[in-house]
Amino acid sequence: MLYFFVKYLHIIAAVFLFGFGMGSYLYLIAAVRGRNPVVVAEVARLVVRFDTWVTTPAGVLQLASGLGMAYLAGWPLGSGWLRDALLIFAAVGLLWLPVLVLQGRLRHLAAAAAAAGQPLDEAFARQYRPWFWMGVAGFSGMFITVLLMVTKRSLGAWLGLG
Template identity: 60%
Template sequence: MDYLLLKYLHVIAAIFLFGFGMGSYLYLIAAHRTGDTRVIAAVARLVVRFDAWITTPAGALQLLTGYAMVRLTGMDWSGGWLLAALLIFFGVGALWLPVLALQKRMQALAAQACASGTPLPAGYQRLYRCWLWMGVAGFAGMFLMVLVMVSKLAPWQWF
């Protein structure tokens, strides 16, 4: 496959990964702030769906196109910036998988509360706080990864 096509797909995947991920994150925060179980359940259901159908496949495409570009160009896998980008990518991925599970559980708890006409349980609040801070860490990692890939410098090479 042509390098420029791979690079194009890689950038598009990054846009989808970052854009849909951030959109989902912000919408679920906004829904949570309403305190309305109907709103939270509905938005969380959509966030889970979009993350499964768009964000997660974009992450897979990101990895596949990156791998193909490295193979095509013969780059050294242990090169500073490439190694840093991979470590950050897998670190963010390690946060992403539990976030998906937390979102599904939060959606189920909000739907139960909505159906029974009760407030959100304390367990929901604990899940939300964990989800929120994992999101902060994940997006910090994504910002760092984009910086590494654009600068082609590992963080330890910046100084």
Template identity: 60%
Template sequence: MLYLCIKYLHVIAAVFLFGFGMGSYLYLIAASRTGNPQVIAHVARMVVRFDAWITTPAGFVQIITGYLLMRLSGLPMSTGWLLTSLVIFVCVGALWLPVLLLQKRLHAMAVGAEASGQPLESRYASVYRWWFWMGVCGFAGMFAIVLMMVTKITPLQLIGLTLGL
């Protein structure tokens, strides 16, 4: 029963991590496409808050519950899908801090433009591009991790099975 409770928390944390993360990502993309500093400032403020208060804690719950599930199930850390998912999780996590900082910078630029009544500075597009592509990489990693959580095989093993290798 303990294992199932921890697994439930692990899945819920994954839903929060992925769901809030993707929602925030898509909302800030949509807001940025308007080019309206007032809209961007409002949405970016909420994105920064949700990522700090919900998405980041969900990531820590993932680490703790994942470790507990590994211990309770008796799986060694060297299990292919487990080790691969952990490596990808660390890589995605390494993108997380820069993404948060870039989101704060996007927010600050939008607030500055809104306060001055000026359009967004040209640097906004460059910061946005970095933020966007880091998000693409992060979510690609998260898709791979969810795939491994469900199938218990690595993406390379899945490709091999698909191709009949």
């Protein structure tokens, strides 16, 4: 019964991690595409808030519950699929702090542009581009991690390497 409770927490954490994470990502992209610094500043403010207080704790719960399930099920952390999923999850996690920093900068630059009645400038674009591509990389990694967890096949098996 404990395993199923931990699995439930793991699934709920995944829903929050993906739901809030992807929602924040897409809302900020949509706001930036509108080029209105007032809107971008407000959306970025909310994205920073939700990513800090919802998405980040969901990621921590995701890892903790995943490790708990592995322990309860007796899965060795070195098994192919679990090792690969953990490595990709860690790589995605390493992108998270720079993403949060960049979101804060985007919020600040958009708010400054809005206060000055100016459009978003090249300084904003220089922060936005890496934020955007880190998001692409991060969500790609998360989709692969979920694939490995659901199928319990290693990345090498998926790539036909063994």
